[in-house]
Amino acid sequence: MFLLHPQVEPWLVRGEEGVKLTLLTERSEGLTVMLRCEPDNEARFIDMTHTGREAELHRFEATLPWDSGNDPTVYCFKVIEEGKQYWLAGDGQHHRVPHRDQMFRINRVDTPPTWVRDQVFYQIFPDRFCQGDPSLAVQTGEYTYGSGRMKVVAKRWGEPVNPELPATEFYGGDLIGVRRSLDYLQNELGVTALYLNPIFVSGSNHKYDTEDYYNVDPHLGGNESLAALSAEMKCRGMRLILDAVVNHTGTNHPWFNLHGRHDSIGATQSAKSPWRDWYYFDEAGYYYGWNGHKSLPVLDFSSRGLRDAIYAGPNAVLRHWMRAPYSIDGWRFDVIHMLGEGPGSNNNAHYVREFRKALREENPQAYVMGEHFNEATRWLQGDQEDGAMNYYGFAHPVREWLAGTDIAYHAARLDTVEFGAWLDSARGRIPYDNQLTQLNLLDSHDTARFFTLVGTDTEAMKLAVSLLFAYPGVPCIYYGDEIGLEGGQDPDCRRCFDWDRNHWNRELFEHYKALIALRKARPELRHGAYQTLLAEGDTYAFARYTKESVSVFALNRGDRPHAVRLPLWVLPLHKKHWCAPGGEPIANEPGWITTILPPRSHVILLGED
Known part of the structure; x- marks a missing residue:
C-alpha cells in the first residue's frame, strides 16, 4: 500500500482552527482512512473523506485541530484494508502505531523566518578569505597569545x-576583503547570504575566545568595516549572519582577566569581582573550561548580570548587533547545546528559548541557528532554533555514502537503503518548516574538506554538491569549496582562498554555478515537498515538488553505468514532458521514466506541461 502526505500547500493548509490535511493513496476502494492526533495528550481518530484524484493517486482529506496544550501539534495516518493496518508518519510507513517522536509535526506560532528558504549561504573564515587592507594585518611578534608564551606569526597568503x-598564525584576511568580494560572491557565483566565523576582538585567528563582545577586531577592520559591509549587502539584497560565542569567553576577557591584561578585577583575581558569578568555580576555586580547555572558561547563566549582558538587558550583546548600523539578520550560536547553569548545560532549553525571544523582539524575522555536531531534534521543534548546522541530518550521511568515512574519520561505507533511511528519520522528526531552514553543509571550519575526503574526485564532489542544492534545507558553501580548495582536519581545512583562477577546478566551479542557478529558478527546490523514488545498490533518486513544478534527481555513486526506471505515478502531479536542464527531451512511459546513469554521475529531470 503506497501512502503519501506532502507537507506543503495545497496538501497542508493552515487555518485558525486547524490544518486541512491531505493523504494520498494508490487506491480507495475498501479502505478505512483515519487521521490520528493527540489533543490534550489523548489519542483521537478523525475519519478522512475521499475527495477525488490527484494525478494517479486518490485523495483523502480531514482537518487537524490545533493542539491547544502543546506545540508542535503532532499527527499521523492510519489506513485499514481487509483487516491489515498501514500507518504513515514523518519518517515513513509503519505496520503499527508509530512513536510520538516519529509523527508528523507542525507549529502554529513558532515558525522560522520565511526569507531563509530562498538563500544560498557562504561561510567565511575571515582571516583566510580575502585581504582588503594590508595595513590591518597582524605582524609577527606584535603580541603574545593567551598566557603570553606564544608570539603571533604573520604568514604569506x-x-x-x-x-x-x-591559533597564532595570521594571513591577513579582513572584512574589507569580504566587502570587495561581493561582486564575485553575488554576481558570479550566485551567493545571497553570508555566515561569518567570529569577528570580535580576540588574540586568536579563529576568535572563539572572545575578549570584547562590542568591538570587531581592528585587524579585521573594526566596527566601521562591519557597518560598511552590512550596508552594502543590504543594498544588494543580501543577508548577513554572525557567529555568537556565548557559551564561554577567552581567559583574557576583562570579565575573567586571568593573565592581568586589563585594569579590571576579573573573576579569577578576586572572589569579590563583579563578574565572579558569571563563571563557574568549584568549591576549591577552580573554574570550568569548555570541553576541558582551560583557555575557554564557561559562562554561568544562573547569574542575572550575565543574562542581562548577553541577551536580556537593553543593550545586551545579542541585541546590539541586530540594530543599526549593523542590522545583522541573525546569529549562528556556537556549541549552543552546551550552555546553561553551572558546569554543564543545566536548564539549556530555557536559555535557548530566551535567546530566540530576545532576537525576535529586535527583529521578528531574525534567524536563530545552532551548531550541533550530533542529533539535534529537541532543539528543532520550533520554540528554540529555526535550524541547525545540519551535520547529523545531512553532512554525516552524505559523507558516509560518498566518502566512506564517518564524522570521527573512521571507515564507514553506508548502504544506499540505510542512507535513505537516515535522511528520512532525521527529516521526519522535526517540523517540515524547520527542515526547510536547516543549514545544509558538506564541510566547515571544523571538519576536513569534502573534496579531500573523496580523494579530490571531481565527479564524487559534484554528486555531493547536487545533493546539497536539491535536498530540503538551505545550502551553505564553505569558502573555497566551489573552486576545489583542499584541506584536511582542523586547522588544515582553514587554508587561504586561492584567488589565482588558473588554479581553480573550473569543472567544479561551473557545477556550483549551475546548481545555484537551478535552485533559484525552481521553487520546488526551495519550498517543495521531498519524496524518495529509488534507493538500491549505488543509486538514489528523489523528487522535489510543489503543486505546479517538479524536479527529479537520480544519483549513481558506483563505477558502472546504471539504467533506472523511476515511478512517476507516486507523485501527486502529472507532467506531460520531462527534460534535462539543457532542454533535452527524455523518453518516458505512462507512470514511469527510464534513464541511464553513467558511473559516478547524476541526472536531473524537470517536469514540463
Whole structure:
C-alpha cells in the first residue's frame, strides 16, 4: 500500500482552527482512512473523506485541530484494508502505531523566518578569505597569545597552515576583503547570504575566545568595516549572519582577566569581582573550561548580570548587533547545546528559548541557528532554533555514502537503503518548516574538506554538491569549496582562498554555478515537498515538488553505468514532458521514466506541461 502526505500547500493548509490535511493513496476502494492526533495528550481518530484524484493517486482529506496544550501539534495516518493496518508518519510507513517522536509535526506560532528558504549561504573564515587592507594585518611578534608564551606569526597568503600553530598564525584576511568580494560572491557565483566565523576582538585567528563582545577586531577592520559591509549587502539584497560565542569567553576577557591584561578585577583575581558569578568555580576555586580547555572558561547563566549582558538587558550583546548600523539578520550560536547553569548545560532549553525571544523582539524575522555536531531534534521543534548546522541530518550521511568515512574519520561505507533511511528519520522528526531552514553543509571550519575526503574526485564532489542544492534545507558553501580548495582536519581545512583562477577546478566551479542557478529558478527546490523514488545498490533518486513544478534527481555513486526506471505515478502531479536542464527531451512511459546513469554521475529531470 503506497501512502503519501506532502507537507506543503495545497496538501497542508493552515487555518485558525486547524490544518486541512491531505493523504494520498494508490487506491480507495475498501479502505478505512483515519487521521490520528493527540489533543490534550489523548489519542483521537478523525475519519478522512475521499475527495477525488490527484494525478494517479486518490485523495483523502480531514482537518487537524490545533493542539491547544502543546506545540508542535503532532499527527499521523492510519489506513485499514481487509483487516491489515498501514500507518504513515514523518519518517515513513509503519505496520503499527508509530512513536510520538516519529509523527508528523507542525507549529502554529513558532515558525522560522520565511526569507531563509530562498538563500544560498557562504561561510567565511575571515582571516583566510580575502585581504582588503594590508595595513590591518597582524605582524609577527606584535603580541603574545593567551598566557603570553606564544608570539603571533604573520604568514604569506597561501602558505601552508602549520598544525602546531592552530591559533597564532595570521594571513591577513579582513572584512574589507569580504566587502570587495561581493561582486564575485553575488554576481558570479550566485551567493545571497553570508555566515561569518567570529569577528570580535580576540588574540586568536579563529576568535572563539572572545575578549570584547562590542568591538570587531581592528585587524579585521573594526566596527566601521562591519557597518560598511552590512550596508552594502543590504543594498544588494543580501543577508548577513554572525557567529555568537556565548557559551564561554577567552581567559583574557576583562570579565575573567586571568593573565592581568586589563585594569579590571576579573573573576579569577578576586572572589569579590563583579563578574565572579558569571563563571563557574568549584568549591576549591577552580573554574570550568569548555570541553576541558582551560583557555575557554564557561559562562554561568544562573547569574542575572550575565543574562542581562548577553541577551536580556537593553543593550545586551545579542541585541546590539541586530540594530543599526549593523542590522545583522541573525546569529549562528556556537556549541549552543552546551550552555546553561553551572558546569554543564543545566536548564539549556530555557536559555535557548530566551535567546530566540530576545532576537525576535529586535527583529521578528531574525534567524536563530545552532551548531550541533550530533542529533539535534529537541532543539528543532520550533520554540528554540529555526535550524541547525545540519551535520547529523545531512553532512554525516552524505559523507558516509560518498566518502566512506564517518564524522570521527573512521571507515564507514553506508548502504544506499540505510542512507535513505537516515535522511528520512532525521527529516521526519522535526517540523517540515524547520527542515526547510536547516543549514545544509558538506564541510566547515571544523571538519576536513569534502573534496579531500573523496580523494579530490571531481565527479564524487559534484554528486555531493547536487545533493546539497536539491535536498530540503538551505545550502551553505564553505569558502573555497566551489573552486576545489583542499584541506584536511582542523586547522588544515582553514587554508587561504586561492584567488589565482588558473588554479581553480573550473569543472567544479561551473557545477556550483549551475546548481545555484537551478535552485533559484525552481521553487520546488526551495519550498517543495521531498519524496524518495529509488534507493538500491549505488543509486538514489528523489523528487522535489510543489503543486505546479517538479524536479527529479537520480544519483549513481558506483563505477558502472546504471539504467533506472523511476515511478512517476507516486507523485501527486502529472507532467506531460520531462527534460534535462539543457532542454533535452527524455523518453518516458505512462507512470514511469527510464534513464541511464553513467558511473559516478547524476541526472536531473524537470517536469514540463
